[in-house]
Amino acid sequence: MDAADMDKDLARVLISEDELQAKIKELAARIDEDYAGQDLLIVGVLKGAVMVMADLARALHLPVQMDWMAVSSYGAGTKSSGVVRVLKDLDTDIAGRHVLVVEDIIDSGLTLSWLVHNLKSRNPASVEICAALRKPDAVKVPIDVKYIGFDIPNEFVIGYGLDYSERYRNLPFIGTLAPHVYGEA
Ligand code: XMP
Ligand code: MG
Numbered sequence: 001m002d003a004a005d006m007d008k009d010l011a012r013v014l015i016s017e018d019e020l021q022a023k024i025k026e027l028a029a030r031i032d033e034d035y036a037g038q039d040l041l042i043v044g045v046l047k048g049a050v051m052v053m054a055d056l057a058r059a060l061h062l063p064v065q066m067d068w069m070a071v072s073s074y075g076a077g078t079k080s081s082g083v084v085r086v087l088k089d090l091d092t093d094i095a096g097r098h099v100l101v102v103e104d105i106i107d108s109g110l111t112l113s114w115l116v117h118n119l120k121s122r123n124p125a126s127v128e129i130c131a132a133l134r135k136p137d138a139v140k141v142p143i144d145v146k147y148i149g150f151d152i153p154n155e156f157v158i159g160y161g162l163d164y165s166e167r168y169r170n171l172p173f174i175g176t177l178a179p180h181v182y183g184e185a
Pocket of ligand 1: 048073103104105106107108109110111112155156157158162163164
């Protein structure tokens with residue numbers, strides 16, 4: 001696919017690169033303050049959180065450690081299967097550690113509530129969540145999200161780590177898909 005094809009598939013830019021970067025710096029400043037003097041492990045949820053992890057980690061002044069988990073709740077399309085599978089677990093023993101889970105997006109909240117429950121069973125000192133985006137349905141699941149970038153409308157979004165069938169993750173902004181892309185899926 002070339003750049004022109006990508007442009008055709010994009011309906012509109014929802015959050016610009018500048019807006020994203022400014023928000024990440026804001027969240028990082030809060031995290032620096034909240035965890036000052038503490039030992040923090042940030043856990044990125046693959047693959048969607050790679051961009052927000054990379055930007056957040058570099059915006060933090062705290063000397064954090066980074067680890068990754070891969071879970072799968074979605075298939076190739078846009079609908080949640082409701083089933084969470086661990087594809088890659090942490091390399092780190094989190095017992096007694098302060099853990100901050102970094103996610104790209106909270107939609108139903110099923111993935112994160114499952115993940116937080118799973119992590120808490122390992123006896124960490126604390127588990128908090130930082131998510132770049134949150135959709136309206138997330139309010140239906142009782143999940144405490146400490147750091148949120150943007151509340152967005154209930155549309156399927158791509159870019160900044162988020163994919164549609166593994167495409168568009170490398171866009172530096174958040175966009176919505178043109179309807180014809182759904183039609184082809
Ligand atoms: P739940 O519903 O469990 O889903 O909160 C969270 C996961 O679903 C994926 N997701 C999306 N991925 N565009 C995407 O590219 C979207 O609009 C979207 N909504 C949910 C995502 O993988 C997230 O981790
Ligand atoms: Mg994801």
